[in-house]
Structure formats: C-alpha cells, structure tokens
Amino acid sequence: MSKTHIEISEVGPRDGLQSITPIMSTADKKAWIAAEAAAGVREIEVGSFVPARILPQLADTAELVAFARTIPGLTVAVLVPNFKGAAAAVEAGAHKITIPLSVSETHSLRNVNRTHAQMLEETARIAELIMGRPEAERPKFEGGLSTAFGCTLEGAIPDATLLRLAEGLMAAGCDEVGLSDTTGYANPAQVKRLIRLVRGAVGEAAVTGVHLHNTRGLGLANVLAALDEGIVTVDASLGGIGGCPFAPGASGNIVTEDLAFMLEAMGYETGVDLEALIAVRQQVQAALPAVELYGFTPESGLPLGFAQGQGWGASV
Amino acid sequence: MSKTHIEISEVGPRDGLQSITPIMSTADKKAWIAAEAAAGVREIEVGSFVPARILPQLADTAELVAFARTIPGLTVAVLVPNFKGAAAAVEAGAHKITIPLSVSETHSLRNVNRTHAQMLEETARIAELIMGRPEAERPKFEGGLSTAFGCTLEGAIPDATLLRLAEGLMAAGCDEVGLSDTTGYANPAQVKRLIRLVRGAVGEAAVTGVHLHNTRGLGLANVLAALDEGIVTVDASLGGIGGCPFAPGASGNIVTEDLAFMLEAMGYETGVDLEALIAVRQQVQAALPAVELYGFTPESGLPLGFAQGQGWGASV
Numbered sequence: 191m192s193k194t195h196i197e198i199s200e201v202g203p204r205d206g207l208q209s210i211t212p213i214m215s216t217a218d219k220k221a222w223i224a225a226e227a228a229a230g231v232r233e234i235e236v237g238s239f240v241p242a243r244i245l246p247q248l249a250d251t252a253e254l255v256a257f258a259r260t261i262p263g264l265t266v267a268v269l270v271p272n273f274k275g276a277a278a279a280v281e282a283g284a285h286k287i288t289i290p291l292s293v294s295e296t297h298s299l300r301n302v303n304r305t306h307a308q309m310l311e312e313t314a315r316i317a318e319l320i321m322g323r324p325e326a327e328r329p330k331f332e333g334g335l336s337t338a339f340g341c342t343l344e345g346a347i348p349d350a351t352l353l354r355l356a357e358g359l360m361a362a363g364c365d366e367v368g369l370s371d372t373t374g375y376a377n378p379a380q381v382k383r384l385i386r387l388v389r390g391a392v393g394e395a396a397v398t399g400v401h402l403h404n405t406r407g408l409g410l411a412n413v414l415a416a417l418d419e420g421i422v423t424v425d426a427s428l429g430g431i432g433g434c435p436f437a438p439g440a441s442g443n444i445v446t447e448d449l450a451f452m453l454e455a456m457g458y459e460t461g462v463d464l465e466a467l468i469a470v471r472q473q474v475q476a477a478l479p480a481v482e483l484y485g486f487t488p489e490s491g492l493p494l495g496f497a498q499g500q501g502w503g504a505s506v
Numbered sequence: 507m508s509k510t511h512i513e514i515s516e517v518g519p520r521d522g523l524q525s526i527t528p529i530m531s532t533a534d535k536k537a538w539i540a541a542e543a544a545a546g547v548r549e550i551e552v553g554s555f556v557p558a559r560i561l562p563q564l565a566d567t568a569e570l571v572a573f574a575r576t577i578p579g580l581t582v583a584v585l586v587p588n589f590k591g592a593a594a595a596v597e598a599g600a601h602k603i604t605i606p607l608s609v610s611e612t613h614s615l616r617n618v619n620r621t622h623a624q625m626l627e628e629t630a631r632i633a634e635l636i637m638g639r640p641e642a643e644r645p646k647f648e649g650g651l652s653t654a655f656g657c658t659l660e661g662a663i664p665d666a667t668l669l670r671l672a673e674g675l676m677a678a679g680c681d682e683v684g685l686s687d688t689t690g691y692a693n694p695a696q697v698k699r700l701i702r703l704v705r706g707a708v709g710e711a712a713v714t715g716v717h718l719h720n721t722r723g724l725g726l727a728n729v730l731a732a733l734d735e736g737i738v739t740v741d742a743s744l745g746g747i748g749g750c751p752f753a754p755g756a757s758g759n760i761v762t763e764d765l766a767f768m769l770e771a772m773g774y775e776t777g778v779d780l781e782a783l784i785a786v787r788q789q790v791q792a793a794l795p796a797v798e799l800y801g802f803t804p805e806s807g808l809p810l811g812f813a814q815g816q817g818w819g820a821s822v
Contacts, residue, residue, distance in 0.1 A: 339819060345811030349821055375809040377771035378730050380819030407764035407802035408771075410727040414694050442802070448723035455693035455724075486690075486723035486758070493691040495661030503655060503696030505665055 193459035197423040199233040199399065200226055200446055202474070203254070204269055206431030207247045208238060210481050216250045218477040220257050225473055226428065227258075229466035231446075233265040233286070233423070234258060239275030255282040269334075271302045276316040280329060287320075289313055290334040290370065291359060293352050294341030297372070301336075310358045317363020333359030333367045334401065338384060340375035352384065353391045360392045367396055368423075371412065374405020374442060378415035385419040399423035402444055404430060404484070409444040410452055417458075424449060429471055429483030445485035447471060451492070457501035464492060509775035513739040514766055515549040515715065516542055518790070519570070520585055521759055522747030523563045524554065526797050532566045534793040536573050541789055542744065543574075545782035547762075549581040549602070549739070550574060555591030571598040585650075587618045592632040596645060603636075605629055606650040606686065607675060609668050610657030613688070617652075626674045633679025649675030649683045650717065654700060656691035668700065669707045676708045683712055684739075687728065690721020690758055694731035701735040715739035718760055720746060720800070725760040726768055733774075740765060745787055745799030761801035763787060767808070773817035780808060 203223060207214055214222075223234055236258050237251030251268060258266040267286040270276040279287050291309045292298035298309060313333060320328050335356060340346050356367045369384055381400070389397045400416045402409055402425070413424055427443035450462045468488050475483055496502055519539060523530055530538075539550055552574050553567030567584060574582040583602035586592040595603050607625045608614035614625060629649060636644050651672060656662050672683045685700055697716070705713045716732045718725050718741070729740055743759035766778045784804050791799055812818055 340809050340811075342810055345809070346819070373809070374806060375818065377768055377818055379772040379817075383819065383821075405802060405806045406767055407761060408726055408768050410724055411730045411768060414727045414730050442806075445723060451722055452693055452724050452727060456695040486721060490690060490721045490758075493656050493661065493689070494658055495656075501695075502691065502693055503662070503699065505699075 193457060195422070196417070196453050196458045196460055197233055198231055198446060198450055198453070198460055198462060199235065199267065199423055199425045200231045200428060201235040201401070201425045201443065202427040202429070202431050202446070204235040204238050204248065205425075205443055206427045206429070208245050209432035210247070210478070212478055212480055213247050214477055216253060219250065219254055222428075222470065222474055222477070223254065223258050224261060225470045226467070227261045227264045229470055230460065230462040231467075232263060232461055233267055235267040235269060235288075235425075238269040238271070239278040240271055252278060252282045255279070255284050259283050270316070272312050273315045273319070277319060280319060280323065280327075283327075284329050286330045286332065287316070288332040288334045288368070289316060290336045291355055292336040292341075292372070293347045293355055294337040294344040296343040297337050297341050300343065306355060306358075310355075310362050313359055313362040313364065321363070331363065331365050332399070333362075333364040334370050335359070335367055335388075336370045336372045338369045339371045339380055340373055342373050349387060352388065356388045356392050360396060365396075366398060367392060368399045368401055369397070370401040371403050374403035376402060376412050377408055378411050381412045381415040382419055385416060385421065394420070397421075399425070401425040403442050404444050405442040409442070410448060413444065413449060413452070428474055430485055431481060431483065442484070447485045448487045451487040454498070455496075455502040457504060463498060465498075509773060511738070512733070512769050512774045512776055513549055514547055514762060514769070514776050514778060515551065515583065515739055515741045516547045516744060516762055517551040517717070517741045517759065518743040518745070518747050518762070520551040520554050520564065522743045522745070524561050525748035526563070526794070528794055528796055529563050530793055532569060535566065535570055538786065538790055538793070539570065539574050540577065541786045542783070543577045543580045545786055546776065546778040547783075548579060548777055549583055551583040551585060551604075551741075554585040554587070555594040556587055568594060568598045571595070571600050575599055586632070589628050589631045589635070593635060596635060596639065596643075599643075600645050602646045602648065603632070604648040604650045604684070605632060606652045607671055608652040608657075608688070609663045609671055610653040610660040612659040613653050613657050616659065622671060622674075626671075626678050629675055629678040629680065637679070647679065647681050648715070649678075649680040650686050651675075651683055651704075652686045652688045654685045655687045655696055656689055658689050665703060668704065672704045672708050676712060681712075682714060683708060684715040684717055685713070686717040687719050690719035692718060692728050693724055694727050697728045697731040698735055701732060701737065710736075715741070717741040719758050720760050721758040725758070726764060729760065729765060729768070744790055746801055747797060747799065758800070763801045764803045767803040770814070771812075771818040773820060779814055781814075
C-alpha cells in the first residue's frame with residue numbers, strides 16, 4: 191500500500207527570521223537550509239525579496255536562493271511583496287514564488303501599503319513577467335490569501351471577499367492560491383469550509399497548500415482538517431519561530447518538528463527523518479541563543495519503539 | 507439547527523494537582539471548582555481516593571466531593587485505584603467513578619502494583635458494591651484504559667491486549683470504558699482506529715469519552731479525530747497542569763482553555779463561557795504561583811469580534 195506524500199514546506203528562514211530581532215548570519219542560514227534539506231525536507235522558503243531597510247534580517251535572500259538551488263531535489267521558495275521583488279526572485283532562480291494578498295484590506299494597507307486592486311494589478315504584472323521567461327525557467331507562482339480566517343484589525347472576513355480575491359489571483363495568472371491563517375484565528379471546521387469554498391470557485395487543483403499558525407494551540411488540529419480535505423502541502427517553521435510582525439498578537443507558526451511527528455506517526459510519507467530534524471533544531475537554537483523555540487516533540491522525544499517510516503499505532 | 511453538546515470534563519483538581527509538588531489548600535480547590543462550574547464546566551474530577559501518604563495533594567477528596575455535590579448541575583467525578591478507594595467514593599457520593607486499568611501491565615504494576623487479573627477482580631468487586639446501593643445512589647462507573655496508545659515502559663500495546671481488557675472491564679460491570687493517552691503517544695489516525703476497534707468489541711454506547719494528553723503537541727488534533735468518531739466527553743486540565751507522575755516523560759494534559767476555544771469556535775455547544783474560564787485560570791495561577799501554566803488562547807486572547815455561542819468562521 192503506497193503512502194500519501196505530504197510536503198512539509200519549511201518557512202522558518204523567511205517567516206521565522208523576519209519576525210525576530212537577531213539577524214542570523216548568511217553562513218548559519220545556509221547551514222540551516224542544508225541540514226534541513228539533508229533531514230528530508232524538500233521545500234524551503236529561504237527568504238523574501240523585500241528592501242533591506244524594511245527587513246534587514248532577509249537582505250541575503252538572493253544569495254540563499256543561489257545556494258539552495260545547488261541542493262538536489264530541493265524546491266526553493268521565496269516570498270515577494272511586489273513586482274520588483276518578483277523580478278529579483280525570478281532573476282535569482284527561485285522555483286516557487288508566493289505573493290501574499292491580505293483578504294483584509296486594512297491588513298494589506300498596513301502590511302504592504304497597497305489596496306486589493308493594486309495587489310491584483312501587481313500580481314498580473316508578475317505573471318506576465320514569468321510567462322515571458324523560457325518555460326524551463328518559470329517558477330511556480332502562488333497567491334497567498336493572508337488573513338483568510340479573520341484579521342486582528344477587521345475581525346471576520348466575508349466569504350464574498352475571499353472568493354473575489356481567490357478568483358482575482360487566478361485570473362491575474364497565479365498557478366495556485368493558498369489559504370493563510372496569518373492571525374491564528376482558524377478552527378478545523380472553518381478550515382474545511384473555506385478550502386471547499388475556495389476550491390468551488392477556482393478548482394480543486396488550484397488549492398493544494400495551507401499556511402496555518404498555532405497562535406491559539408489549534409495549529410495541528412487545523413492541519414488535520416486540511417489533510418481531511420486533501421491538502422498536500424503544509425507550511426511550518428522549525429521551532430515554531432515567527433508569525434507575522436505586522437499583525438499584532440499574531441505569532442506562532444506551526445512547529446515543523448511536531449508536524450513531522452504527527453504526519454509520520456499517522457503513516458503519511460514526508461521524507462523527513464525525525465531524529466535528524468531535531469538535530470537541525472539544536473543547530474538553529476545554537477545560532478539563535480536568545481530566541482525561544484517552541485514545540486513539544488523535541489522535549490518529550492519519540493515514543494519508545496518508534497521507527498522511522500513505520501508510523502505508530504497501526505494494527506499490532 | 508441544534509448544536510452538538512460536547513462535555514468538557516475538567517480533571518485539573520485531580521490529574522493536575524497530583525502531578526505537582528505544591529499542595530493546594532482545600533479552600534483554594536473549592537474556589538477553583540466553584541468558579542469553573544460557574545464558568546459552565548459541567549463535569550469536574552475533583553480528586554482521587556488514594557492514601558494520603560501516596561498523594562498528599564489529594565487527601566481532601568471526600569470533603570471536595572461533598573462540596574462539589576452542592577453545586578447544581580455538576581457531575582462530580584473521582585478516580586479510584588482500588589476497592590477501598592471506590593468504597594470511599596461511593597460513601598462520599600461521587601456521581602462518576604473511574605478506575606484506571608493500564609493496558610501496559612508493566613505500567614499497571616508500577617502505578618498501582620497490580621496485575622491485569624488483579625485489577626479486573628478489583629473492578630468486579632467495585633461493580634458489585636455499586637449495584638448493592640439503591641439505584642438513585644449508584645455512581646456511573648467507568649474503566650479507564652490507560653496507556654492505550656502506547657507505554658513509555660513497554661512501547662506499542664497489541665490490539666489483542668487492549669480488546670481483552672476493554673471486554674474484561676465491561677464484563678466486570680463497568681458502564682463504560684474510556685481510552686486514555688497517558689503517555690502522549692497517540693496520533694489522530696490511531697485515535698480513530700482504536701475508538702472503532704474498542705467500540706467493535708464493547709459497543710458504541712460504551713465508548714463515549716477520551717482522556718488525551720498534549721505531550722507531543724498533538725492533543726487537540728487527537729481530540730478532533732475523536733470528535734469525528736462521535737466522542738462526546740473530552741478530559742482536559744485548566745492550564746494544562748498535570749499528566750501522570752508514574753510514567754516518565756509523560757506530562758501535559760490538554761489545556762481546557764484551548765479545547766474550549768476550539769470547540770466553541772467550531773460551533774459545538776460546551777456551555778463554557780470562555781472569558782469566565784480564562785478568569786478561573788488567573789485564579790488558579792494566583793493559588794499556584796510557582797506552577798507553570800500552559801495554553802495559547804489565554805495569551806493571545808479571543809479573535810476580534812468573537813461572540814460567545816456564535817462560533818467562528820461560519821458563512822458570513
């Protein structure tokens with residue numbers, strides 16, 4: 191019986207490092223990316239193409255893309271806030287580019303100083319840029335629907351707004367849209383409902399990934415709900431570092447270590463070696479001694495007799 | 507459309523307090539129980555009838571049962587390790603009595619110094635005692651299948667052992683059996699599988715509750731899996747205090763606050779007022795200043811615009 195593969199997309203080097211004060215050296219970032227790829231993580235968001243004056247923590251993104259591209263089998267992902275960032279990302283050779291579009295317009299203005307209309311226009315320009323490249327050099331282009339589950343500034347977001355923007359991103363030329371729980375407001379029932387809703391508008395194949403937070407402790411329960419809907423790519427951050435620095439009170443990515451344990455224990459195939467992943471955590475902690483890491487599995491260890499790739503608790 | 511009621515069974519005064527060094531005063535315990543009942547929690551495990559030399563933290567259980575019985579609508583639950591404890595519990599007037607039976611015999615010997623056969627015999631004696639009381643005074647009698655998802659001493663537990671003991675408990679006269687993840691080894695796929703498996707042996711009506719831990723961060727995901735199977739009673743501990751002091755490395759009850767938030771946000775009816783519950787947490791923290799409380803929702807607060815009883819993220 192073949193296992194279902196779930197892609198763990200590590201966003202720590204981007205979403206994690208942008209949210210903390212200490213600036214990790216480029217050498218430490220490369221060591222992190224290399225070690226986590228060696229532990230079996232096959233997609234890593236290595237940075238964001240934003241001006242260094244806004245996020246000095248991520249100023250070396252181009253160099254990290256170039257480095258990460260040398261790792262066989264690794265999908266090198268980046269975030270871009272606008273056309274200029276996307277041009278730099280394409281130039282650097284990123285495999286996957288995500289532009290966040292906040293479903294809350296208030297948050298969009300606060301985060302990138304742009305309206306919905308401006309963001310969709312920017313998205314269309316980026317898509318045009320990508321389509322102008324030779325086919326082999328075109329990165330996958332994803333629109334990330336931020337604050338999809340609610341906003342700390344606006345509260346609940348109407349379905350109609352979410353659908354209009356999902357359709358707008360696809361019409362502008364995105365290959366996919368992803369649902370992002372920027373604020374940690376999501377619950378499992380809502381995750382299921384919104385995945386179905388958005389898929390109903392843009393098609394099942396256009397919604398394969400989620401970016402969920404653990405702000406209220408529901409992160410993995412929300413992942414479970416997404417898996418039930420057939421989602422196959424789940425973002426997480428090593429040690430749970432990060433969140434969104436522009437949404438007050440919205441911290442706490444899903445912890446990669448706990449996510450990988452859950453998926454492997456359930457019998458999904460992630461490609462990730464748990465012991466090796468926990469060693470990467472120690473490496474990152476050593477590089478960021480002042481930063482508090484989250485997660486339970488690294489503290490408690492793996493169950494007695496747990497064997498990589500065997501799952502846990504299937505019939506014995 | 508009527509909502510599904512999910513019973514949150516607060517086990518902090520028992521499972522929480524037995525696991526920590528400070529001994530909470532009887533007055534503080536009464537205040538906790540009263541406040542949490544007032545916040546809408548309708549079942550509270552107030553203590554355990556064990557010798558005071560073993561768990562001095564719980565020496566006042568009889569007094570707490572008497573007190574808690576005065577609170578209208580509250581189900582007063584207790585744990586009992588043996589016949590003697592059960593006799594005291596019945597005498598005190600507990601509404602619900604749980605005897606834990608560790609599916610791992612090694613853990614059973616370590617925890618209560620009894621084999622499986624001895625525990626089943628003890629269970630039968632307790633059932634006989636209960637049936638000897640007038641019908642109105644008979645507490646509900648539950649067998650708790652501890653370490654059902656694996657043991658820190660034995661590792662994986664064979665299905666056959668779990669089934670034999672579930673059937674043994676029911677044959678001995680229990681009204682129900684509950685699955686307990688004493689060690690925090692459970693994952694959502696396993697939770698679903700074992701609920702189905704045990705129900706297949708003892709009937710659906712005999713398996714309505716779960717006791718899950720958050721040791722590896724999967725607590726709420728495991729709850730979600732249990733809800734999918736139709737489980738209607740979920741144990742949790744305010745502030746996540748406690749776990750099992752006799753299973754090394756097995757700490758971390760599910761946090762009542764996060765569980766209540768998840769259930770209410772999903773549109774379940776719990777009867778719990780979230781703001782009031784968070785106030786109880788502050789009260790317990792004040793009574794236990796040296797004890798670290800867990801949980802995310804109390805730190806991050808409720809979503810902007812969240813209204814009690816309205817759920818979150820249903821169609822807008």
